[in-house]
Each structure stands twice: as C-alpha cells, then as structure tokens.
Amino acid sequence: MRDETKCLHAGYTPKNTEPRVVPIVQSTTYVYDSTEDVAAVFDDPMKSLIYSRFGNPTVMAVEDKIAELEGGVGAMCTTSGQAAVLLSLLNICDSGDSFISLTEIYGGSVNLFFYTLKRLGIECIYIDKNASDEEINQAFKPNTKAVFGETLANPALTVLDIERFANIAHRHTVPLIVDNTFATPVLCKPFEYGADIIVHSTSKYMDGHAVQIGGAIVDSGKFDWMCGKFPGLTEPDESF
Ligand SMILES: Cc1ncc(COP(=O)(O)O)c(C=O)c1O
Structure with a gap:
C-alpha cells in the first residue's frame, strides 16, 4: 500500500479520508520536502507517487x-477503452499465444484482435456465442490464455451468457475478460457471474456527457494467476 500522505501536492486528500474529495491534480510530477524524500521514493516506487504516468491522485480516485x-x-x-482492451490481453498473452x-x-x-494482435504473434480464435x-x-x-466477450455487444446488443463462458474458461484454467462498456455496473x-477481468470504454455511459475518452481494467481478485500459465504477472520483472 502506498503511503500517499508523503505526496505533498497541494490540495491532495490522502486515501481513506471520507468523504473523498479529490481535486483535478493536473501535474506530471509531485512536490517533496527534500531530495532525500524523492530518492527514497525512487528506491521504492510503492512508497508514494512519483510521476503521473504511474499514478495520479485524481485518476486513482x-x-x-x-x-x-x-x-x-x-x-x-x-x-x-481500446487501450484497456489491448492491455488486458497484452499482459497475459505473449507472442505465440x-x-x-x-x-x-x-x-x-x-x-485489434484480428489484425494488430496477429502482427504481434497473438492469435484470436473467434467463436459464436x-x-x-x-x-x-x-x-x-x-x-x-483467455476468453473475451462483451456483456451487451456493440452494436448487436446481444447478451453474453457470462456464467457459461466463465465456467468454460475456468475449466481450461484461463480468465474470462468481459467488456462491460454498454451495460455498466448499473445494469x-x-x-457476480464469474468473470475475472472487466474492461470498460469509459468514453460512453461512464463519461455520460461526451467530454473525455478513457478506459479501465478491473480485477476481480479471484482468478488464480499463480496457476503457472501467467509468468508475466507472477514472476519478477527483469527491468526492476
Ligand atoms: C464495447 C466497446 N469497447 C471498447 C470500445 C473502445 O473504446 P474507446 O472508443 O474509448 O477507445 C468501444 C468504443 O466504441 C466500445 O463500444
């Protein structure tokens, strides 16, 4: 858990303070008291915020x-949303998968699946619902390495039998990734039906007023990533 109280950006309200009022922190970097404080965060990036590409208070809220x-x-x-879909797969599929x-x-x-991922050596096998x-x-x-579907398909609006495809995916020890853009968690x-990862284009109903393109990837916390098939998520990253 990050010690966000260390982040001294003006107006930033630390986590666990309810109600959580977070301003739009439009900053690439953050203010620290001393170079020693900054050096400590570079040594252990989990300590606090360093750079908005890794974490930003507004985005974290x-x-x-x-x-x-x-x-x-x-x-x-x-x-x-397209970045969310891409990253949800790139983090678990390698070239050859x-x-x-x-x-x-x-x-x-x-x-994206048929042309772009194919160029990266990742094959998409389409199946009918x-x-x-x-x-x-x-x-x-x-x-x-995964099964992918949309709760309500765009534009067909057909409904995915999430429970059925989650059970099938789990029988093969892979996660079910569901794009929940059109349904949103409101619907x-x-x-609750067994999906393991949810992706969103927040550019649609979550945005609500057509002003901001965005996406999100959510983890249920229930899939056993340690099953041996997903070293990219369970083994130390060489770059660290
Ligand atoms: C179901 C679904 N997923 C993903 C996307 C891509 O999202 P974005 O346009 O935010 O990149 C869209 C966009 O129409 C979508 O309808």
Whole structure:
C-alpha cells in the first residue's frame, strides 16, 4: 500500500479520508520536502507517487470508484477503452499465444484482435456465442490464455451468457475478460457471474456527457494467476 500522505501536492486528500474529495491534480510530477524524500521514493516506487504516468491522485480516485462499482479489488485507468482492451490481453498473452473471443464484439476490437494482435504473434480464435460446449472446447489450445466477450455487444446488443463462458474458461484454467462498456455496473456486474477481468470504454455511459475518452481494467481478485500459465504477472520483472 502506498503511503500517499508523503505526496505533498497541494490540495491532495490522502486515501481513506471520507468523504473523498479529490481535486483535478493536473501535474506530471509531485512536490517533496527534500531530495532525500524523492530518492527514497525512487528506491521504492510503492512508497508514494512519483510521476503521473504511474499514478495520479485524481485518476486513482476514479480507479477506486470503478473498482468499487464493479465489486473488484482494484482498477487501472487507461487513455481509451481500446487501450484497456489491448492491455488486458497484452499482459497475459505473449507472442505465440492465442485467446478466444466471441464474434459479436465492437468492430474496433475485432480489428485489434484480428489484425494488430496477429502482427504481434497473438492469435484470436473467434467463436459464436451459440456454439456448443464441444465446439468451444475444441477451440482451446495449450497456448490459449483467455476468453473475451462483451456483456451487451456493440452494436448487436446481444447478451453474453457470462456464467457459461466463465465456467468454460475456468475449466481450461484461463480468465474470462468481459467488456462491460454498454451495460455498466448499473445494469450488470460481471464478477457476480464469474468473470475475472472487466474492461470498460469509459468514453460512453461512464463519461455520460461526451467530454473525455478513457478506459479501465478491473480485477476481480479471484482468478488464480499463480496457476503457472501467467509468468508475466507472477514472476519478477527483469527491468526492476
Ligand atoms: C464495447 C466497446 N469497447 C471498447 C470500445 C473502445 O473504446 P474507446 O472508443 O474509448 O477507445 C468501444 C468504443 O466504441 C466500445 O463500444
């Protein structure tokens, strides 16, 4: 847990202070009392905020709210919904891996999966939501790392049977990632039906008044990432 009280940016209200009023902290960096304080944070970035690309009080307040709305343990905001979709997969799929996606999803995601991820060596296997369990099981390969679908598909508005696809994904020890943009947690909380990761384009209903492109990735905290298939999430990062 970060010691956010160390962050001396004017007007910043530390976490756990209710009600939480956070100003728009429009700053790349933060103010510290001394160079020693800054050096300590560089030695251990979990101590406090260093740089807004890693963490920003305003964004963290939004992340906490979205995580709470979805019933997850944590969230990370991104610069767009498409970035959220991309990062949710790039963090668990390496070149040479594959994942399964429902066919009825947002066109931008279809292109991202079929063209962009293909160039990176990540294969997307599309399946129809009405496919039989046998057909879906056959789509899984040893390198399959996730199943992806949308609660309410854009633009078809078809409804994903989250429970069914979560059970199938879990039988193959992979997470179900659900794009909950169109439903929002007001209409549906995919974690309650077994989803493991939720992604959002906050540019739509969450924004509410068409002023800010954004996205979010939320973790249910329930998937067993230590199962051996996801070293990128469980082993030390070389860069640290
Ligand atoms: C369901 C869904 N997911 C993701 C996106 C991409 O989000 P953004 O436009 O914020 O990048 C959209 C955009 O229309 C969407 O409808």
